[in-house]
Amino acid sequence: MFQYFSQFSEASGLQANLGKSSVYFGGVKQEVRKQIVDHLGFVHGELPFKYLGIPLSTKKIALIQWQPLVEKITAKISSWTARKLSYA
Incomplete structure (x- = not known):
């Protein structure tokens, strides 16, 4: 996933604002969630x-x-x- 964010940033010149960005999960194990959040640097958001x-x-x-x-x-x-x- 991080690779796609990087490619998008390089192609568009835009970057995600980590202070305003969150990642949301559904049906993902807690350990995997933690790995993704740690790797991307986003906050784990909650619905709604x-x-x-x-x-x-x-x-x-x-x-x-x-x-x-x-x-x-x-x-x-x-x-x-x-x-x-x-x-x-």
Whole structure:
């Protein structure tokens, strides 16, 4: 995995920010997790977490958890329609 991060960095000129990066596991033994985390230098993250304001989880997310996102989308659509409508 580290090899792929290195190749991506060399090709793109971008590098992962270790202070903002985490690695998530599913069905991986504790010893293997530790080896990967130690080798990559990332923090072991826990679910659920938010990515771009959207909650990510292995379980079904309750409607109440989606409410902030629904409100943002509704407000954005309302602002679009208000600008596009004409009273003529």
